Amino acid sequence: MAQGTEKAEGRPGRAPSRRDRQRQATLAEIHATTRKLLVERGSPAVTINAVAREMGISGPALYHYYAGHDALVGAVTAGFFQELTAAMEQARDAAPERPRGSRLLATCRAMRAWATAHPAEFGWIFAAPVAPPGREPDSERQLAGHRFERVLLDQVVELWNERPFPAPEPDGLEPSLRAQLEAHSESIDGRLPPGALHVYLGCWIRLYGLLCMEVLHQLDFAFTDLDPVFEEALRDLGAALALET
Amino acid sequence: MAQGTEKAEGRPGRAPSRRDRQRQATLAEIHATTRKLLVERGSPAVTINAVAREMGISGPALYHYYAGHDALVGAVTAGFFQELTAAMEQARDAAPERPRGSRLLATCRAMRAWATAHPAEFGWIFAAPVAPPGREPDSERQLAGHRFERVLLDQVVELWNERPFPAPEPDGLEPSLRAQLEAHSESIDGRLPPGALHVYLGCWIRLYGLLCMEVLHQLDFAFTDLDPVFEEALRDLGAALALET
DNA sequence: CTAGGTGACTTACGACCTCTAAGGAAATAT
DNA sequence: ATATTTCCTTAGAGGTCGTAAGTCACCTAG
Numbered sequence: 001m002a003q004g005t006e007k008a009e010g011r012p013g014r015a016p017s018r019r020d021r022q023r024q025a026t027l028a029e030i031h032a033t034t035r036k037l038l039v040e041r042g043s044p045a046v047t048i049n050a051v052a053r054e055m056g057i058s059g060p061a062l063y064h065y066y067a068g069h070d071a072l073v074g075a076v077t078a079g080f081f082q083e084l085t086a087a088m089e090q091a092r093d094a095a096p097e098r099p100r101g102s103r104l105l106a107t108c109r110a111m112r113a114w115a116t117a118h119p120a121e122f123g124w125i126f127a128a129p130v131a132p133p134g135r136e137p138d139s140e141r142q143l144a145g146h147r148f149e150r151v152l153l154d155q156v157v158e159l160w161n162e163r164p165f166p167a168p169e170p171d172g173l174e175p176s177l178r179a180q181l182e183a184h185s186e187s188i189d190g191r192l193p194p195g196a197l198h199v200y201l202g203c204w205i206r207l208y209g210l211l212c213m214e215v216l217h218q219l220d221f222a223f224t225d226l227d228p229v230f231e232e233a234l235r236d237l238g239a240a241l242a243l244e245t
Numbered sequence: 246m247a248q249g250t251e252k253a254e255g256r257p258g259r260a261p262s263r264r265d266r267q268r269q270a271t272l273a274e275i276h277a278t279t280r281k282l283l284v285e286r287g288s289p290a291v292t293i294n295a296v297a298r299e300m301g302i303s304g305p306a307l308y309h310y311y312a313g314h315d316a317l318v319g320a321v322t323a324g325f326f327q328e329l330t331a332a333m334e335q336a337r338d339a340a341p342e343r344p345r346g347s348r349l350l351a352t353c354r355a356m357r358a359w360a361t362a363h364p365a366e367f368g369w370i371f372a373a374p375v376a377p378p379g380r381e382p383d384s385e386r387q388l389a390g391h392r393f394e395r396v397l398l399d400q401v402v403e404l405w406n407e408r409p410f411p412a413p414e415p416d417g418l419e420p421s422l423r424a425q426l427e428a429h430s431e432s433i434d435g436r437l438p439p440g441a442l443h444v445y446l447g448c449w450i451r452l453y454g455l456l457c458m459e460v461l462h463q464l465d466f467a468f469t470d471l472d473p474v475f476e477e478a479l480r481d482l483g484a485a486l487a488l489e490t
Numbered sequence: 491c492t493a494g495g496t497g498a499c500t501t502a503c504g505a506c507c508t509c510t511a512a513g514g515a516a517a518t519a520t
Numbered sequence: 521a522t523a524t525t526t527c528c529t530t531a532g533a534g535g536t537c538g539t540a541a542g543t544c545a546c547c548t549a550g
Contacts, residue, residue: 018546023497049536060538061499068538126463149466177473184467201467205474208463209454218371218453221394222429222446228422229450264517264526271527294507305509306528314508 023065029055030065034076039120048072074141077128080121081144087114088151100162101243104155105234111152112211112230119215126212156200156241157191165242167195203237268310274300275310279321284365293317319386322373325366326389332359333396345407346488349400350479356397357456357475364460371457401445401486402436410487412440448482 033054037046048069049059066072091110092103115122128141159165170178173194181194181201192200210233213219214226223229238245278299282291293314294304311317336355337348360367373386404410415423418439426439426446437445455478458464459471468474483490 026498047536048538057498058500059536060501060540063538064498069536126461174473174476176470177477180468180470205455205458205464206451209458210450212457212463213450213454216371218457219450223425225421225425228419231419232422262518268526292507293509302527303529304507305511305530308509309527 027065031076031079074139077124078140078144080125081148084114085148085151099244100159102245108207108234115211115215122215160192160196167199170194199240203240206233272310276321276324319384322369323385323389325370326393329359330393330396344489345404347490353452353479360456360460367460405437405441412444415439444485448485451478
């Protein structure tokens with residue numbers, strides 16, 4: 001009982017009943033209220049009781065929708081992941097006639113734009129690592145996280161297939177690094193060979209790491225506006241992937 | 246009253262009295278217990294009551310030492326900062342006969358070694374940005390954070406004075422970036438000019454960002470051992486700073 | 491059309507947390 | 521020897537999480 005969105009509709013084949021629609025509406029309201037609390041009063045203010053109070057229902061009622069505080073946060077975070085992913089996909093598809101390179105850059109800029117426009121939400125995304133040991137592997141958040149990771153990866157794969165960028169030979173890589181890259185290359189069905197993966201992961205670390213430091217205020221001591229810094233990182237990414245813009 | 250370590254000793258000139266020693270001992274035990282709880286049971290388990298219980302005193306007694314939960318966490322985090330800083334300084338001074346470059350690399354390696362050996366403690370360090378708006382500017386943690394930031398900066402300054410590394414001319418920098426770099430250059434008393442600062446901050450973002458992603462499990466999806474990745478970042482740093490090792 | 495099952499919600503409760511208030515006991519200062 | 525400071529206690533107000541048990545309305549199957 002009360003496992004959240006597990007039971008979305010009563011029967012697979014049926015049309016959603018009145019009750020189902022009610023439940024969906026309540027779930028949506030819970031998400032919206034949770035987000036509002038997060039944005040306006042910060043993460044510690046997001047409490048089962050506070051959300052319920054804000055909605056005009058009483059505390060324990062929320063347990064009919066989510067098993068507890070963690071489940072609620074997980075579900076809402078999955079929604080954030082989806083929103084971020086959608087923003088990136090939209091940027092990618094906005095100008096199909098442009099070359100792949102500039103669409104890739106647009107995707108990255110959309111990622112940063114969403115993150116800086118929604119720092120509290122991005123904080124939850126970041127605080128919820130995709131692969132910490134001891135998290136149920138099939139949770140909604142896991143899936144959303146994987147889909148997020150794939151938005152950029154897929155574009156780089158297409159780029160690699162169409163117009164390979166310079167990548168180190170596996171022999172030139174340190175053995176331990178090479179083994180890890182080979183393993184991860186398999187886990188993405190070999191769509192990128194280890195050398196190309198190394199280049200891609202380097203770009204990912206650079207971009208995502210910078211974004212995390214920005215949103216978590218780790219660079220406030222030196223910068224007030226990281227726009228030019230991010231653009232510089234994008235130029236480096238363009239060079240590493242030999243983009244034609 | 247109960248402002249923590251504000252009143253370290255009764256009178257400046259006197260020898261520490263019995264009571265002062267007692268108080269210092271209790272403060273040390275509080276820190277040790279807090280850290281034990283953090284390491285063994287995680288950040289949410291660190292609670293005023295839990296710390297007191299673990300020490301065999303009753304909850305409110307802790308308020309004679311710290312004004313509340315935040316003050317306690319702040320003070321303990323400052324201690325972590327100091328320990329990390331000390332580890333880095335020790336690595337820097339361990340082999341004074343070696344060239345500056347390899348001592349700088351040793352400092353960086355010591356930073357990562359401490360962080361990976363004490364992930365929970367580093368989590369608190371990272372979660373406590375040095376310059377978020379709305380923190381008392383003179384708190385112990387602020388000072389410890391600044392001292393930490395200076396360990397690497399000072400070495401780079403010496404390097405720059407002794408054997409300047411290649412840096413972009415200010416004219417070549419984007420105007421907004423240049424303005425920020427000039428401002429920050431002033432805030433460190435001009436010990437590095439904007440161009441050199443740009444190179445240094447780029448290295449810092451690369452290293453510290455990678456470390457944060459590692460400790461916060463943002464790279465578990467691809468890597469199990471980030472040693473070679475960090476070493477590669479260090480090689481890039483060596484190239485950017487034109488180190489002689 | 492009625493009767494049972496299910497879902498949504500309520501109040502009541504126990505355990506824990508933060509932090510304040512008021513008072514006693516012990517060490518120190520005068 | 522007395523006054524003061526310091527440390528610690530218990531009591532308690534107000535908040536949180538989460539469970540238990542009961543009520544009411546709706547849906548659906550007979």
